[in-house]
Amino acid sequence: MRSREKGGDGTGPNPTDRGKPDTKRHIMVNGAGxxxxxVLTGANRHDSMALTAVVDAV
Structure with a gap:
């Protein structure tokens, strides 16, 4: 893989980038930010799919 290419197990097609692989960050913060x-997921994954993973990570 060339250094400028994205990829890996946590990537998926980005619906706004014509299917190019990308990632989405799901972050839980406290009241102070x-x-x-x-949790990282593929860009095409719905946010509800990562909710339990983020809560379990806390």
């Missing part, structure tokens, strides 16, 4: 958990 301090990150508590971060």
């Amino acid at each position: 301090v990150p508590l958990a971060v």
Whole structure:
């Protein structure tokens, strides 16, 4: 793989980029904005699919 190419197990097609692989960050923060958990998924995954993973990470 060339260094400029994106890819990996956590990537999926980005619906706004004509199917190019990309990732989405799901972040849970506390009331002060301090990150508590971060989960990466493919860009084409719906946010509800990562909710339990983010909550379990806390």
